Amino acid sequence: MDKTDLNQLRWFQVVAEEHSFTRAAAKIGVAQSTISYAIKQLEERMGVRLLTRTTRNVATTVAGERLLQTITPRIAEIEDEIAALTALGDKPSGSIRLTLSDHALESVVWPKLKPVLRNYPDIHVELILDSTFRNIVEEGFDAGVRLGESVEKDMIAVRIGPDWRLVAVASPAYLDMHGVPQHPQDLIRHVCINMRHETAGGLYAWEFEKDGQELRVRVSGQLTFNNSYAMIDAAVNGYGIAYVPNDIVERQVASGELVQVLDDWSPFFDGYFLYYPSRRQNLPAFKVIVEALRHRRPAGP
Incomplete structure (x- = not known):
């Protein structure tokens, strides 16, 4: 078999990662037809189909996925070494x-x-x-x-x-209406602002610790976010209790917009x-x- 063109391998990698000839062409900076022809040549030279093409998507075949896993770390190593050599002096x-x-x-x-x-x-x-x-x-x-x-x-x-640590905060108006929780388990009866962890797909169970006792509390409420800053804004506007990093809520606590609760139950995290x-x-x-x-x-x- 003739030697494989390294450009063809690199272009195949980009198409496979982008799942699109159009996006790959834009990322590489060449015409889509050029990439398509190059990968067709690569497939013909190797004698296997590497990509399956539909009107909406591009996916790797079993052979294509194996090739992708093989070349990705090696191409990265080559690019790193070239960058290091270029940087000399x-x-x-x-x-x-x-x-x-x-x-x-x-x-x-x-x-x-x-x-x-x-x-x-x-x-x-x-x-x-x-x-x-x-x-x-x-x-x-x-x-x-x-x-x-x-x-x-x-x-x-x-x-x-x-x-740093997470702290539970709520607006004065919310606490006047619903009371101040004295124990993490009290949160079950409160309106809380949830955080969704995108990786696990589930809602974050609030973690507390005091005198060696660890607790995880699953809370509920009207709102769920995957962004701490949005949670703070919702808490300021009285939508419930939020559990957020202490360093980004210091201004609102200092100004009185929010009140910190359950402070002695808030543990430090790495x-x-x-x-x-x-x-x-x-x-x-x-x-x-x-x-x-x-x-x-x-x-x-």
Whole structure:
């Protein structure tokens, strides 16, 4: 068999990941007909069908999925090595893709990146916001940000933020009408603002702890969100009790718009960590991002 064109393999990878010739063509920057012809040649050379095409979607066949799983890490390694070689003797440059939650972005990542990126105009950062647990290797991310307890064991993990906790808050008007809960189990009789975890697909069971006693309470109410900031707004407007990160609700508590309840039951959670596969650590641009985000404890007195 003739040697396979590496462009054909790369284009096949993009089409398979995008599930679309149209989106793949836009991402690569070539005509859709060019990609279609290249992949047809690849299929003919290999003697197997790699993709199934419908009017609405493109999917990999069994052979195509096997090829995709084979070439994806190898293409990534080649691209990483080329980027590292290109960076020798030059200022760090390249593109870094991160997946993270909105809370991680606003509380930790963006405040730390803002002052650093001005000094590195050739580093391009793409920040994808979601609350799901993404497979960063398969989905083409350089790194992800998660709470420490959720990081996979085979990843390198770098702490980028302090421990934090969730706090239960409600508007004064709501508490005047419904009373103040004295124990987490009291929440069952209250109107609460739920959080849906997209990865698990279920509603978050509120976690509490006091004097070694741990409780999980499943609450109910009129509203469910997958965004903490929307939950805060709903709580301010009297729609119930919300359980949200303490650092993003400090202003509303300080102003009196919200009142914190069950404070002695709110435990601390592991802070945010940047996690990534080992092959990423030698890229100059990636090193800049890691050092910018790395958590440094305040100096003692």
